[in-house]
Amino acid sequence: MTTVFATIITIGDELLIGQVVDTNSAWMAQQLNEAGILVKQRISVGDNAADIVDALNKAAASSSIVLITGGLGPTADDITKPVLCKYFGTSLVMNDAALQNIQTIFTKLNRPLTERNIKQAEVPASCTVLQNARGTAPGMWFEQNGVVFVSMPGVPHEMKGMMTSDVLPRLAQHMQLPAVLHRTLLTAGIGESFLADLIADWEATLPANIKLAYLPNYGMVRLRLTATGPEKMILEKALDEQFTQLQSLVKEYMVTDRDEPLELVCARLLKAHTKVLVTAESCTGGYISHLITSHAGSSDYYAGSIVSYSYYLKQQLLGVKPDTLKKQGAVSEAVVTEMALGALQNTEADYAIAVSGIMGPGGATPDKPVGTVWMAVAGPNGVDTQLMQFRFDRRRNIELTATFALNMLRKRLVQDLGE
C-alpha cells in the first residue's frame, strides 16, 4: 500500500492580507489524517487566476488528492469556478439540484432570488456536483490523470458539512488508505529540552513508521506519537507499546494521556466525583468560563462565573472587603482568596477558581509589572494561592493565566479526589 498524499489549497485575498486566520486548513488536515491521508503541503493564494492555476499544478505534482476551499461566493471577486473550467477544459452548465437548493434557502429566508444567486447553481460540466446542505455554493469533484480535485465553499461550517457527508466517504471509497494512528499526552512543569533529554534513549529506538513530535504551548509540552502502516490492528499494538513506555518515562510530569485540552481534564475529574466548579475572574474577563462552556455538557459540573471587572462587583457579588481592596490592591493574595471564598459562598459550588492580575499594556505599578497575576483555588480543604509573573502581550497573558489556573485546579482535584 502506497502512502496517499493530499494538498490543501485555500483561496482568497483575505488570507493574504491577514484579515482572516485560515482555520479551514487545520480542520481539513485533521480529518484527512484520521482517514489515513497525509497532508503534503498547504498553499494559500489570492483570488487571482494565474496563482490559482499555479497552485493546482504544484499540488497535482506531489499529491493524488487536492482539496480546495474558497472563491465560490456570488460576487465579482470570486473566480474559482471559471478558473476550474479553464483548468479542466470545460464550461459552466446549470445544475438543477443546486438551483433547487438555492431556491429552497431563499424561500426560507423570505428573500427574492437575484441573478447572482442563480449563477451560483452553475457548475463546470465535467465535475460531479456535491450538494451543499448548509449554503448556496455547490461543491465540485473532478478527476484528472489519477488526481482527485475537490472544490468546496470557504465558509467553515459549509465546508465541514460537505467534507463529513460527502468528501471523506467518497475518498475512502475511491482509494486504498493506510491506517494512521496518533497517541498524545500533555506534560507540565518541564521544559522542551529537558523532556527531550529525559526520553532521548527511548526516542532513538522508535521504529521508522512511528514518529514523535514535541508541541510546546503555554508553558506545557504536548508529545504526540504518530504511526502509519497497512494493518490497523498490528499498528495499534505497536503504537500502544511505545506509548506505554513514553508514559512511564514522563509519568511525573503527565497531565493527561489523551488529546484533550486542560479544561476537559478538569471536567472529567469534576464529573466523576459529581463536584461543581464556579469561577471568579477579574483579569481573564470571562475567558476561563468561555473555555469551560465551549464544551457541550459543561452545565453538569459548572455553575458559572462572576466576572468582576469593577471593584463594585468584587464587593457586591463576591463579598471582597473594601478594606482589603484599599490596603492590598485588587491584584493581591488577600483579594483572590476573598474572591474564591466569596464565589463558593454565593453559589452552591464545591470548588472555585479566582484570578486577578495586570494583563497589559497599561495598569502596571512599580511593584506590580504587566503580567503579575495572583490566582487561588478554594475547595473543601481550604485555599491554595499562587503568584505568577508572565511577560507577554495581553492576549497571551490572558491565555496563560487561564491555563495555569486550570492546572492549579487540576492538581487540587487530583489531591482531593484521586486521579
Add this chain to the structure above:
Amino acid sequence: MTTVFATIITIGDELLIGQVVDTNSAWMAQQLNEAGILVKQRISVGDNAADIVDALNKAAASSSIVLITGGLGPTADDITKPVLCKYFGTSLVMNDAALQNIQTIFTKLNRPLTERNIKQAEVPASCTVLQNARGTAPGMWFEQNGVVFVSMPGVPHEMKGMMTSDVLPRLAQHMQLPAVLHRTLLTAGIGESFLADLIADWEATLPANIKLAYLPNYGMVRLRLTATGPEKMILEKALDEQFTQLQSLVKEYMVTDRDEPLELVCARLLKAHTKVLVTAESCTGGYISHLITSHAGSSDYYAGSIVSYSYYLKQQLLGVKPDTLKKQGAVSEAVVTEMALGALQNTEADYAIAVSGIMGPGGATPDKPVGTVWMAVAGPNGVDTQLMQFRFDRRRNIELTATFALNMLRKRLVQDLGE
C-alpha cells in the same frame, strides 16, 4: 516602482496534521501589507528536508522576500537550520551573542544549560543573525540572487517581536516599497449578493489600482477597499474619494467605517458618553465578556459579567424569579428580561446585555430546537428583546449569539446617545 511580492513559509508537522492553527501567517501577512509588500502565497510544509527545499525554490521563483517560521526548536524534529545550511551552501558556526542570550535566559529561569540549548546558538555561517529578545532561537537573514530569506522561530510572540524590531525595519531599508492603503467598513442586515447589486454600478467604475473585497462573517458583511501606488498622499486622496462614495451607498446598513470589531464600536459609544455596561450571560458562557475584555482599557466602560450557567446563579445573583424559570423555562423572553434588569440592579451599570439559549448539540426540546436564543438589552429607556434561531454548531452558535447581542446593544446606544 515595481510591486514587491513575499511568500510566507510555515514549517512544522503539527500544521499538516491540524493540531495547530497557523495564526503566524495571518499576522505576518497583515504586517507585510501595511509595509507595502504584497503576499503572493502562503505555504505550509512538514519537518521534511525535501519539502522545505521545494517550498524555498517555489517561493524564490515568485517573490523577492521569503519569510520562514518554525523548525528552530532544540529537539530532533526541528530541522530547518541544517536544511538552510545545505540550501545556501554553508555550515553551522557558534554565534556568541546568541549563546550569551541563551545563557542569560537560563540563568534567569535558574535552570542548567544543556547541550541541546547550547546548540540553539549555532547559525549558518553566511547569514546575518537576528537576536531573539523573547526566546532562545535566533533568527537568520540570508540574501541570494536578489531574494531575501528570513528564518524566524515559530513561537508566535517570539516571531512577532523579531518582525517588529528587526525584520520589518530591515526590509523597509533594503527595498523601495509602494504604498498600500486599506479602508474597511462593516454592514449588518443585508446579504452579500444584495450588497453587491446595490454597489455594482459604482464598483464597475473603480480604477485598476483600487480593489474591493467582500468579507462576510456572522451574518454581517465587511467591505474592504485596497489601493496600491507609488505616492502615498495621492493614493490616500483617491482612496478616500471612493470610500466616501461607498459609504453613502451603503449608509443605511453601515455599522462602522473603521476596521474594528463590533465590541469596539460599542466601546467607543459607551466611552464617549461615560456609560458602563454589564453582561448577564447564560448560553455564551462568558464569551461576550471575553470579547469585551480582550481590549485594553475595557475597565473604563465595562463592569463585568454574571455568567449564570446554573438556575441557582440566575436566581441568586440576577434575581430571576424561580416561578419565571419554572413556567417559562430558562430560554424565554421573561427570563432574559429579568436577567438584564437584575444585572442592572445588582451593579452600577447603565446598560445590560442578557442572553439565554440552546447552543447544542444537546438540550433541545420540541418547541426550542438547537440554536434558539433569547436576548435582551436593558438601559435607561427600558428593555429590548429579540428571539433568534441559529442553525449551526455549538462554537458558531456562541459566536453568532455574541455578535447579534452586541449589535442589539449598538443599535440601542445609537438611539439613546446618538452616533
